[in-house]
Amino acid sequence: MATFTNQVVWITGASSGIGEAVAVVLAQAGARLILSARRVGELQRVAARTGLTPDHILILPMDVTQTDSLSSLVEQAQGRFGRVDYLFLNAGITQRSTVADASMADYHRLMNVNFFGVVALTKAVLPVMQTQGSGHFIVTSSVAGKLGTKQRSGYCASKHALHGFFDALRAETADAGLFVTIICPGYIDTPISLHALGTGGQLHGKLDANQQKGMSPTVFAQRWMRAVLSRKEEVYIGGLEKYGIYLKRFLPGLLSRIIRNRPGE
Numbered sequence: 001m002a003t004f005t006n007q008v009v010w011i012t013g014a015s016s017g018i019g020e021a022v023a024v025v026l027a028q029a030g031a032r033l034i035l036s037a038r039r040v041g042e043l044q045r046v047a048a049r050t051g052l053t054p055d056h057i058l059i060l061p062m063d064v065t066q067t068d069s070l071s072s073l074v075e076q077a078q079g080r081f082g083r084v085d086y087l088f089l090n091a092g093i094t095q096r097s098t099v100a101d102a103s104m105a106d107y108h109r110l111m112n113v114n115f116f117g118v119v120a121l122t123k124a125v126l127p128v129m130q131t132q133g134s135g136h137f138i139v140t141s142s143v144a145g146k147l148g149t150k151q152r153s154g155y156c157a158s159k160h161a162l163h164g165f166f167d168a169l170r171a172e173t174a175d176a177g178l179f180v181t182i183i184c185p186g187y188i189d190t191p192i193s194l195h196a197l198g199t200g201g202q203l204h205g206k207l208d209a210n211q212q213k214g215m216s217p218t219v220f221a222q223r224w225m226r227a228v229l230s231r232k233e234e235v236y237i238g239g240l241e242k243y244g245i246y247l248k249r250f251l252p253g254l255l256s257r258i259i260r261n262r263p264g265e
Contacts, residue, residue, distance in 0.1 A: 002229045002230075002231070003029070003030070003229070004026055004029040004030055004031040004086075004225070004229070005029065005030035005031070006030060006031070006032060007030075007031050007032065007085040007086060008031070008032045008033075008034065008077075008081045008083055008084050008085045008086070009026050009031045009032070009033055009034070009085065009086040009087075009088060010033075010034040010036065010060075010077060010084050010086065010087045010088065010125070011023055011026075011033065011034065011035055011036065011088045011090060012036045012037065012062065012064060012088065012089055012090050012091040012121065013036075013037055013090035013091035013092060013140070014035040014036055014037050014043060014046055014090070015035075015037035015038070015039045015042035015043050015045075015046060016037075016042060016046075016190065016191060017188070017190030017191060017192055017217060018090055018140065018185065018188060018190060018217055018220060018221070018224075019035075019037070019046075019088070019090045019091075020046045020049070020217070021217035021218050021220060021221040022088060022090070022221045022224055022225075023035060023046055023049075023050055024046075024049055024050055024218075024221070025218070025221040025222060025224075025225055026221075026225070027050035027051060027052050027056075027057075029225065032052075032056045032057065032081060033047075033050065033052060033056070033057045033058070034057075034058045034060050034077050034080075034081070034084075035047055035057065035058070035059050035060065036060045036061065036062040036073070036091075037061070037062065037091065038061065038062070038063050040059070040061050043059045043061065044059060047059055058076075058077065058080045058081070060073055060076060060077060062091075064091045064113060064117030064118065064120070064121060065112045065113055065116075065117050067116070067117065067120040070120055070121055070124040071124055073124075074124045074125055074128065078128060083128070083132055084125055084128050084129065084132075084135065085132075085134070085135060085136065086135070086136045086137075086138060086228070087121070087122070087125050087129075087135070087136070087137050087138070088138045088139075088140075089118045089121065089122065089137065089138065089139040089140065090139075090140045091113065091117065091118070092113060092114045092118075092140060092158075092192075093109070093110065093113050093114065093155075093192075093195060093196065093197060094152065094155045094192055094193065094195075094196040094197070095110060095151065095152050095153070095154050095155040095196055095197045095198075096151050096152070096193065096196045096197070096198050096204040097151055097197065097198050097199045097200075098150070098151055098153075098199075099153045101199045101200070102153065102154060102197075102199075103200070103201060105201060106154060106197050106201050107154045107157075109197060109201070110154040110155055110157075110158050110197065111154070111157070111158050111161070113158075114155070114158035114159065114161075114162070115158045115161045115162060115165075118139060118162065119165060122137060122169070125137075126173075129173075129178055130173075130176055130178070133176065133177050134177045134178070135177075135178050135179070136178070136179040136180075136181065136228065136231075137166065137169065137178070137179070137180045137181070138180075138181045138182075138183060138224075138228055139162055139166055139180070139181075139182055139183065140183050140185065141159045141162050141163060141182050141183060141184045142155075142156075142159045142184055142185060143184050143185070143186045143236065143238060143241055143242055143244060143245060144156045144159055145159030145160055145162060145163055145182075145184055146160075146163075146184060146244075146245045146248060147244055147245065147248045147255065147259075148259070149259055149262075150259065150262070150263075154197075162182065163182060166180050166182055167180075167182075170233065179231050180233065181227060181228055181231065181232055181233060181234070181235065182233065182234045182235075183224060183227065183235055183237065184234065184235065184236045184237070184238075184242070184245070185215075185220060185237050185238055186214065186215070186236070186237065186238020186239055186241040186242045187210045187211055187213065187214030187215065187238055187239060187241055188211070188214045188215050188216075188217055188220050188237075188238065189211060189212060189213070189214045189215065189216055189217060190211065190214075190217055192211065193206060193208040193211050194206065210241075214238070214239065215237070215238055215239060220237055223235075223237050224237065244258075
């Protein structure tokens with residue numbers, strides 16, 4: 001059975017929320033970690049929380065929109081551990097503004113972080129995994145990557161795009177021993193809504209009620225780990241909201257009415 005013991009796992013968006021929880025669970029499972037995000041102080045906090053010794057963890061600050069720096073970061077990761085077994089593409093931002101209020105700059109920002117930055121890092125790490133003859137890409141999509149909801153048009157679009165890209169990557173690299181898992185979280189109790197893009201590009205600055213009532217990040221991380229070790233191609237993790245995906249597939253008209261009648265948040 002697959003295991004994370006001594007495996008090198010690179011996590012983006014590792015400074016809080018889902019990324020932090022997954023880092024802690026992976027450390028307990030014996031993985032060696034590379035932690036990336038923009039906030040160095042928070043990465044240091046997460047690194048301390050994992051309890052890993054310095055030879056088992058690397059803090060690699062990163063802004064995924066600065067794509068010119070990614071090849072250098074990959075070299076640093078290889079230089080430290082010699083390989084990358086898992087790449088968890090988790091960095092992302094969300095949105096709380098209507099189509100009428102969102103600017104094109106907002107849409108570019110959402111796509112640059114949630115899609116183009118993810119694609120760029122994937123392409124930078126892909127040759128490493130191809131040379132190894134093994135590797136596993138895990139990408140954080142969303143329930144919103146499978147359907148559309150109010151005040152998240154750009155967010156939904158960016159997450160939908162991930163499915164097309166990574167389904168294609170999976171098909172192209174399966175014979176080379178590489179795997180792709182797309183994770184679709186529902187409501188997870190994280191601070192992601194605090195940093196959502198609101199009207200006029202301003203930060204939303206509020207914790208959404210549904211988010212606060214969501215699944216514990218630790219429970220999410222445990223389910224994440226089981227899905228990845230089982231090499232699931234796509235998995236939905238959350239509460240009742242995840243069943244919206246099945247309504248979209250089998251009863252799309254009903255789901256449309258439900259979404260139209262729900263207030264935005």
